[in-house]
Amino acid sequence: MPKILVISASPSSTSRTERLGELVAERLDTYAWHTDHLRVRTLPAAPLLGAQVGHPAVSAAVEQVAQAEGIVLATPTYKASFSGLLKTFLDLLPQFGFAGKAVLPLATGGSTAHVLALDYALRPVAHSLGARHVVQSFFLLDKHLDVSGGTLRVLPASSQGLDEVMEQFRMALPAPSRLPVAADERR
Amino acid sequence: MPKILVISASPSSTSRTERLGELVAERLDTYAWHTDHLRVRTLPAAPLLGAQVGHPAVSAAVEQVAQAEGIVLATPTYKASFSGLLKTFLDLLPQFGFAGKAVLPLATGGSTAHVLALDYALRPVAHSLGARHVVQSFFLLDKHLDVSGGTLRVLPASSQGLDEVMEQFRMALPAPSRLPVAADERR
Amino acid sequence: MPKILVISASPSSTSRTERLGELVAERLDTYAWHTDHLRVRTLPAAPLLGAQVGHPAVSAAVEQVAQAEGIVLATPTYKASFSGLLKTFLDLLPQFGFAGKAVLPLATGGSTAHVLALDYALRPVAHSLGARHVVQSFFLLDKHLDVSGGTLRVLPASSQGLDEVMEQFRMALPAPSRLPVAADERR
Amino acid sequence: MPKILVISASPSSTSRTERLGELVAERLDTYAWHTDHLRVRTLPAAPLLGAQVGHPAVSAAVEQVAQAEGIVLATPTYKASFSGLLKTFLDLLPQFGFAGKAVLPLATGGSTAHVLALDYALRPVAHSLGARHVVQSFFLLDKHLDVSGGTLRVLPASSQGLDEVMEQFRMALPAPSRLPVAADERR
Numbered sequence: 001m002p003k004i005l006v007i008s009a010s011p012s013s014t015s016r017t018e019r020l021g022e023l024v025a026e027r028l029d030t031y032a033w034h035t036d037h038l039r040v041r042t043l044p045a046a047p048l049l050g051a052q053v054g055h056p057a058v059s060a061a062v063e064q065v066a067q068a069e070g071i072v073l074a075t076p077t078y079k080a081s082f083s084g085l086l087k088t089f090l091d092l093l094p095q096f097g098f099a100g101k102a103v104l105p106l107a108t109g110g111s112t113a114h115v116l117a118l119d120y121a122l123r124p125v126a127h128s129l130g131a132r133h134v135v136q137s138f139f140l141l142d143k144h145l146d147v148s149g150g151t152l153r154v155l156p157a158s159s160q161g162l163d164e165v166m167e168q169f170r171m172a173l174p175a176p177s178r179l180p181v182a183a184d185e186r187r
Numbered sequence: 188m189p190k191i192l193v194i195s196a197s198p199s200s201t202s203r204t205e206r207l208g209e210l211v212a213e214r215l216d217t218y219a220w221h222t223d224h225l226r227v228r229t230l231p232a233a234p235l236l237g238a239q240v241g242h243p244a245v246s247a248a249v250e251q252v253a254q255a256e257g258i259v260l261a262t263p264t265y266k267a268s269f270s271g272l273l274k275t276f277l278d279l280l281p282q283f284g285f286a287g288k289a290v291l292p293l294a295t296g297g298s299t300a301h302v303l304a305l306d307y308a309l310r311p312v313a314h315s316l317g318a319r320h321v322v323q324s325f326f327l328l329d330k331h332l333d334v335s336g337g338t339l340r341v342l343p344a345s346s347q348g349l350d351e352v353m354e355q356f357r358m359a360l361p362a363p364s365r366l367p368v369a370a371d372e373r374r
Numbered sequence: 375m376p377k378i379l380v381i382s383a384s385p386s387s388t389s390r391t392e393r394l395g396e397l398v399a400e401r402l403d404t405y406a407w408h409t410d411h412l413r414v415r416t417l418p419a420a421p422l423l424g425a426q427v428g429h430p431a432v433s434a435a436v437e438q439v440a441q442a443e444g445i446v447l448a449t450p451t452y453k454a455s456f457s458g459l460l461k462t463f464l465d466l467l468p469q470f471g472f473a474g475k476a477v478l479p480l481a482t483g484g485s486t487a488h489v490l491a492l493d494y495a496l497r498p499v500a501h502s503l504g505a506r507h508v509v510q511s512f513f514l515l516d517k518h519l520d521v522s523g524g525t526l527r528v529l530p531a532s533s534q535g536l537d538e539v540m541e542q543f544r545m546a547l548p549a550p551s552r553l554p555v556a557a558d559e560r561r
Numbered sequence: 562m563p564k565i566l567v568i569s570a571s572p573s574s575t576s577r578t579e580r581l582g583e584l585v586a587e588r589l590d591t592y593a594w595h596t597d598h599l600r601v602r603t604l605p606a607a608p609l610l611g612a613q614v615g616h617p618a619v620s621a622a623v624e625q626v627a628q629a630e631g632i633v634l635a636t637p638t639y640k641a642s643f644s645g646l647l648k649t650f651l652d653l654l655p656q657f658g659f660a661g662k663a664v665l666p667l668a669t670g671g672s673t674a675h676v677l678a679l680d681y682a683l684r685p686v687a688h689s690l691g692a693r694h695v696v697q698s699f700f701l702l703d704k705h706l707d708v709s710g711g712t713l714r715v716l717p718a719s720s721q722g723l724d725e726v727m728e729q730f731r732m733a734l735p736a737p738s739r740l741p742v743a744a745d746e747r748r
Contacts, residue, residue: 011236011237011238012238041236041237045232045233045235045236045237046232046233048232048236049198049228049232049235049236049272049275050198050228050232051198051199078274078277078278079274079277079278079280079312079315079316080311080312080314080315081274081308081311081312081315083274083278084271084272084273084274084275084276084277084278085236085271085275085278086271087265087266087268087270087271087274087275088236088271088272088274088275089271090265090266090271091265091266091270091271091272093266120307120311121268121308121311124267124268124307124308125266125267125268127267128266128267128268129266
């Protein structure tokens with residue numbers, strides 16, 4: 001079964017970014033793909049920062065990327081760019097580690113003033129990794145992400161935009177598996 | 188005495204990038220500034236990745252930035268951008284952590300094809316941090332950095348360019364201290 | 375029949391960029407698409423610079439974009455970015471003038487130091503126009519483009535790379551028409 | 562007397578961008594510089610688009626840049642970047658046409674979502690031209706620019722920010738002439 005990997009890269013376990021990753025992974029998993037969610041903050045810090053690609057946990061994460069046909073990148077916006085935590089992980093991948101893959105860039109942030117960080121800062125890096133198709137990116141304002149009930153709810157002001165880029169991402173994945181399947185037929 | 192902080196951000200202790208940081212710090216220190224060299228890889232990994240700005244070592248590094256009037260950023264080029272290690276540290280700084288400061292961006296890399304990463308990826312981040320003056324950046328090809336003798340030697344093909352941006356950086360620092368001083372008058 | 379539009383944007387009628395546009399248009403036209411080549415320099419200058427979208431020649435060019443399912447952008451590299459001539463034309467298009475379309479960004483230039491201008495400067499603009507799929511870009515060194523014989527010849531050092539991005543572009547176009555057809559069946 | 566050149570680059574004679582250029586030029590002219598305002602749309606279109614640097618009007622504009630110690634760039638925001646009209650003019654300048662100069666980048670636009678276009682798209686081009694010091698950029702929302710009375714008025718929400726970058730620009734100019742002078746002593 002084709003695989004999707006959601007990579008979320010906030011240093012905080014309670015961040016909107018990580019919960020957004022969770023929500024996107026759950027939604028995509030209702031289709032005919034196996035979807036995993038890699039929270040970069042859960043990787044061991046020293047091997048990650050030290051670029052020790054031979055470390056078992058780091059190596060396993062890099063292999064998850066290699067196996068996936070689709071990659072979702074979910075990052076907070078810091079200093080007008082994507083998170084250093086995300087870049088630290090991308091730096092460990094082989095030169096063309098996204099070759100053949102579809103990529104969906106997502107960001108969260110407090111101000112629309114940083115919307116272009118996705119297209120000007122993260123998109124070129126995804127293409128440097130050889131991505132086959134980086135679909136339209138989407139930036140979600142923090143205030144459109146309601147976490148008051150314990151689980152994330154995307155408010156209407158952002159939900160349609162998110163639906164659209166997720167649909168574009170699905171269409172960018174290999175053809176045979178675009179339809180939802182019954183739960184008992186999966187995996 | 189005014190202060191300069193060189194921040195090098197390669198994960199490797201034997202990297203050309205770190206040795207370049209060392210060389211630049213030594214040269215600047217012959218002038219009337221106190222120059223320190225922060226190797227980001229020596230910060231404790233978990234607090235750095237976890238954005239624990241209250242951790243003593245992280246806090247001390249952030250304070251070094253606050254005290255400096257000039258900042259040199261020395262980064263390897265990975266995935267058509269600057270290193271995740273550098274961004275991880277910059278992410279910890281206050282929103283306008285470079286306010287009032289002069290900044291010199293330097294990069295090392297294997298191919299001139301990545302020269303523009305400095306101006307398109309790192310420079311906007313430096314300005315997001317409120318830098319007063321980010322001088323012309325400079326990209327050094329790995330093959331122009333000879334480490335065969337144990338210490339770094341910048342080959343002629345790159346040494347003039349490096350000299351020029353260092354001079355521009357000195358001119359961008361506060362005025363009273365632009366001239367070299369005798370060693371016994373320093374600190 | 376599906377349509378492709380090659381847009382070349384050098385101010386010079388004898389430029390490598392325009393000849394590259396010509397060559398790419400000819401090659402794509404051997405497949406089951408109708409391919410046109412818009413040389414932006416041939417549009418009337420005053421209406422183009424004045425954003426007079428109602429001018430007949432400008433309006434016709436904008437309509438060519440609207441009708442195309444695939445767009446090739448061929449630009450020289452000036453001042454570390456794509457040509458002002460190209461941007462002047464893109465500025466005239468509707469906000470989402472590339473919606474649903476596949477886009478192939480190509481550049482010519484004298485130095486590999488400007489390779490990243492395509493991904494950092496032109497690609498975000500293509501996505502701002504709502505492009506469905508901007509495939510990997512390709513930068514051709516002037517010295518790999520031999521014009522000594524009157525027609526353009528892409529030297530081996532760049533021909534494989536050009537072939538690859540053209541193939542990716544074809545794969546990004548709508549499915550029914552990916553195969554070459556006999557000349558007498560065309561148009 | 563030192564010179565400043567304001568370059569505004571909207572295709573429209575009634576644009577907020579051009580009026581902003583006018584206002585900035587007037588304010589700077591109260592100091593000890595001679596300030597001119599170049600409206601790129603007033604240059605002859607065909608020579609401008611055709612890169613005919615020998616044409617008298619184009620040549621005179623290029624010479625104005627050469628003579629200035631400070632350059633203000635005022636552009637509308639189109640397609641997530643600066644205007645093609647501005648780039649068309651910058652493309653005509655010599656390779657290091659901004660060497661030794663201070664530069665202030667300003668943009669107008671309808672949405673804060675495009676704020677980063679200045680730092681990610683225009684700033685690298687200014688540095689490619691060899692600028693000595695590109696100060697902090699500033700983006701003005703159209704709705705903060707009141708033109709109802711015939712002349713431009715910057716509403717309070719943006720006036721402080723504009724004042725600050727103009728002050729930084731003045732400080733980046735050569736030292737002797739930072740103070741206002743009596744009108745009869747000027748020129």
